[in-house]
Amino acid sequence: MITTSNLSKKYNENEVLNIEALEIPKGQSFGLVGNNGAGKTTYFSLLLDLIQPTTGAIINNDILVNESEDWKPFTSAFIDESFLIGYLTAEEYFYFIGELRGQNKADVDALVAQFSNFFHGEILGQKKYLRDLSKGNQKKAGIVAALIGNPEVVILDEPFANLDPTTQIRLKEIIKNLAKAKGVTVLISSHDLMHVTEVCERIVVLEKGEVVKDLATSEATLKELEAHFAG
Amino acid sequence: MIRLFLNLEWKQFTRASYFQKGVAIKIMLIFAAIYFGGAAIMIGVGLFFISKKIMPNMDPITVINNFLIYWYVLELAVRFFLQQLPVMNIKPFMVVPIKREAIIHYLLGKTTISFFNFIPFFIFLPFSIVLLVQGYSFIHVICWFLSVMAFSLCINFTNFLINKNNTFFYSITSVLFLFIGLEVYNVFKISEPIGLAFNALYDQPYLIVLPFLLLFALYKKNFSDIRKGFYLDGAISKKADKVDSLELNWMNRFGSLAIFLKNDVRLILRNARPKQVLMMSGLFLFYGLIFYTQDAYKDMPAFLAFASMFVTGGFLMTFGQLVPSWDSEYYKLLMSQNIPYKKYLESKWYLMVVAVSVSFILSTPYLYFGWDIFGMIGAGALFNIGLNSFITLFGGALNRVPVELNVKAKAFSNTNGFNPTQMLIAIPKLVLPMLLFYIPYKIVNFQVGLLVLALSGVLGIVFRNFFLNKIETIYQKGKYKTVAAFAEKK
Known part of the structure; x- marks a missing residue:
């Protein structure tokens, strides 16, 4: 589904990302871990064509990401608050995204209704603008918005940060379900090793922009990751 | 303490984004400042002579006093739109061992050196100097000048009190338009009684205590308002109103x-x-x-x-x-x-x-x-x-x-x-x-x-x-x- 080859990103002489080859098959739940500055967000930004690669390219479902925009209809993301429109209410925001992704109001309502458990009554019907919601609630709205319109690739940067424990558990269910039941390719990054090993079939460790570990998740993975980062 | 604050202030000023923008912007800002400052001084100097020319029968100080009220209302309107109490800055000071009173005094004091207070200063100072040169009584002119500046500061603090509330502003502007209308159509000239009041300020220098008392009262009111709201959920956090979605x-x-x-x-x-x-x-x-x-x-x-x-x-x-x-x-x-x-x-x-x-x-x-x-x-x-x-x-x-x-x-x-x-x-x-x-x-x-x-x-x-x-x-x-x-x- 997503093929990365010879990808690098330099700011002046400072190389922040260098991935020789990385292949993410369709329907995989893929986890990216690494310390601050490892290049996780840079990689996601390149995937979304928000920054230009210095060398190499990413091919998303046969589409060269930095040359064509045709990856947009089947790819969605929630990276940070700049993916929210602060002056809209959550409903208005969902409808806006829905309309951009060719969904009518009924479609959006039906989808959003599935997440009432996840929202915990704090998102819909709040009569508040998104900018006035707490960080955690903003994140909930952003994550669900990224699921509107049946995307085939979903990219979530640090989805567990700022969420309360209940929501974290529910989010894990949602992510697992996306990959298993619907064949969606899910890419997440996280600082929380426990969450990421629980949710992802495959975990890649980035360090100073390079892939240093590529693991198929098993019983031993969490131990291995902890040993790596302790070290 | 004050030294510490001033140090922070200086860093905030010199490291602000607009200072780090291009040289071109800096030059333009300086030009704009010189232009507005210069224009204000010119107006201040010219005011006396213009008024002499247009209304030769009246004493320029009386003419100016008659129109002062419009100046102040305009000032209030401009401030309402452009000037805000810099509340957000106090957040990092809330948990450090500094007396809250000191922070609030500093915060309020800081607003007195804003751009908006310099404009009247640059207009009325030259005007007062011209008055002195023209042989007006020293004590009267100085007291008048100080009173006028005190009123400007009153406007400064009034603005902070009403800034959070639009209804205040709209009622003030509608009253203003009403009075302008009445004035233009010669029904009732509000400028006359208020002009008389300002003239009294000039004629009786001891009345200078009045604007300063008003200023003091407004300062106290601001102070107690902020003091009461000096909590995270108080004045410095913006209120999130209930909103309805707009279907359109x-x-x-x-x-x-x-x-x-x-x-x-x-x-x-x-x-x-x-x-x-x-x-x-x-x-x-x-x-x-x-x-x-x-x-x-x-x-x-x-x-x-x-x-x-x-x-x-x-x-x-x-x-x-x-x-x-x-x-x-x-x-x-x-x-x-x-x-x-x-x-x-x-x-x-x-x-x-x-x-x-x-x-x-x-x-x-x-x-x-x-x-x-x-x-x-x-x-x-x-x-x-x-x-x-x-x-x-x-x-x-x-x-x-x-x-x-x-x-x-x-x-x-x-x-x-x-x-x-x-x-x-x-x-x-x-x-x-x-x-x-x-x-x-x-x-x-x-x-x-x-x-x-x-x-x-x-x-x-x-x-x-x-x-x-x-x-x-x-x-x-x-x-x-x-x-x-x-x-x-x-």
């Missing part, structure tokens, strides 16, 4: 544009900065009054054409010049969604067209100045719709300064969304209508001048797609730069 379903008739149009309407209605722009653009409607009422411009139709363009172009220019910047807070989202730039631009264009049309309808009272003037406004409106809109959108595409939507722009402390490109692009906006009108006017006659100006706009509408495509390519080329620039934190 009637806009669906605009088809694929509707989605963007709806968002733009919400953008304007729900954020402080665009609201401010909307109000400012209302003021442009009155721009014509400056030109049409003056005989000096009667024989300079090029200037009239320029003014006519301004009457309907306020919103277009103030909103349009920041077109991608308005969406800077969530630009990454837009860029990762399946959004056709052209539709996005077209929606903004429609918004401008609506604004120009509404302004044009609102400008019908200008018929009072005759059909020639109104024709000019009409031609100017067409020019705005057809050409100016695209020039403005083009300028906006080159402008990559992020805008904080829900923060009011502050005079001279915020060059948010302002850069030299903006200045360059402003030149054709201003000169083009003048040329389009003036050349055919000189060669043929007035009517042909109007016709050419109007036709230029029609031409622009006809070639709309061409212009939109051109601007679209600029957007595409600058995509990465724009994303990076908008992501920059201030």
Whole structure:
């Protein structure tokens, strides 16, 4: 589904990302871990064509990401608050995204209704603008918005940060379900090793922009990751 | 303690984003400061002589005293829009061992050295000096000057009290307009009793205690208000009002544009900065009054054409010049969604067209100045719709300064969304209508001048797609730069 080859990103002489080859098959739940500055967000930004690669390219479902925009209809993301429109209410925001992704109001309502458990009554019907919601609630709205319109690739940067424990558990269910039941390719990054090993079939460790570990998740993975980062 | 605060203040000043912008902006800011300062001093010096000339029978100090009330109301209005109590800055001090009183005194004291207090200072100080030179009594003039400054500071603190509440402001302005109306039609002159009061201040220097008492009271009120709200959930956190969603379903008739149009309407209605722009653009409607009422411009139709363009172009220019910047807070989202730039631009264009049309309808009272003037406004409106809109959108595409939507722009402390490109692009906006009108006017006659100006706009509408495509390519080329620039934190 997503093929990365010879990808690098330099700011002046400072190389922040260098991935020789990385292949993410369709329907995989893929986890990216690494310390601050490892290049996780840079990689996601390149995937979304928000920054230009210095060398190499990413091919998303046969589409060269930095040359064509045709990856947009089947790819969605929630990276940070700049993916929210602060002056809209959550409903208005969902409808806006829905309309951009060719969904009518009924479609959006039906989808959003599935997440009432996840929202915990704090998102819909709040009569508040998104900018006035707490960080955690903003994140909930952003994550669900990224699921509107049946995307085939979903990219979530640090989805567990700022969420309360209940929501974290529910989010894990949602992510697992996306990959298993619907064949969606899910890419997440996280600082929380426990969450990421629980949710992802495959975990890649980035360090100073390079892939240093590529693991198929098993019983031993969490131990291995902890040993790596302790070290 | 104070030294520590001042040190922080100095760092905030020298490290502020506007100081780190280009040299060009620094120079322009300095020029602007010199210009406004110089203009204020000139007015201050000239006030005495102008008043002597216009009303030779009256003592200039009496004349000034009569009009002081309007000055203060205007000052209040300007401050209301542009000056805010710098509340957010106290957050980091809440948990450090400094007395809260000290912080509040400092905060309030700091506001007294704002730009808005310098303007009256620069006007009334030279005026007072002129009075002294002209042989007015020293003690009277000094006390009067101090009183006037005290009132200015009273306005300063009044503003902070009413700033949070719009109803206060609107009631004050409506009362003001009422009194101006009564004054103009000679029904009741409010300036007389208030003028008498100010004259009394001048005649009896000991009355100086009154403005200072008022100032003291207002200061205390501000102090206790802030003291009470000195908690995270108090004054410094913004209140989140209950809001209703805006369906705007009637806009669906605009088809694929509707989605963007709806968002733009919400953008304007729900954020402080665009609201401010909307109000400012209302003021442009009155721009014509400056030109049409003056005989000096009667024989300079090029200037009239320029003014006519301004009457309907306020919103277009103030909103349009920041077109991608308005969406800077969530630009990454837009860029990762399946959004056709052209539709996005077209929606903004429609918004401008609506604004120009509404302004044009609102400008019908200008018929009072005759059909020639109104024709000019009409031609100017067409020019705005057809050409100016695209020039403005083009300028906006080159402008990559992020805008904080829900923060009011502050005079001279915020060059948010302002850069030299903006200045360059402003030149054709201003000169083009003048040329389009003036050349055919000189060669043929007035009517042909109007016709050419109007036709230029029609031409622009006809070639709309061409212009939109051109601007679209600029957007595409600058995509990465724009994303990076908008992501920059201030």
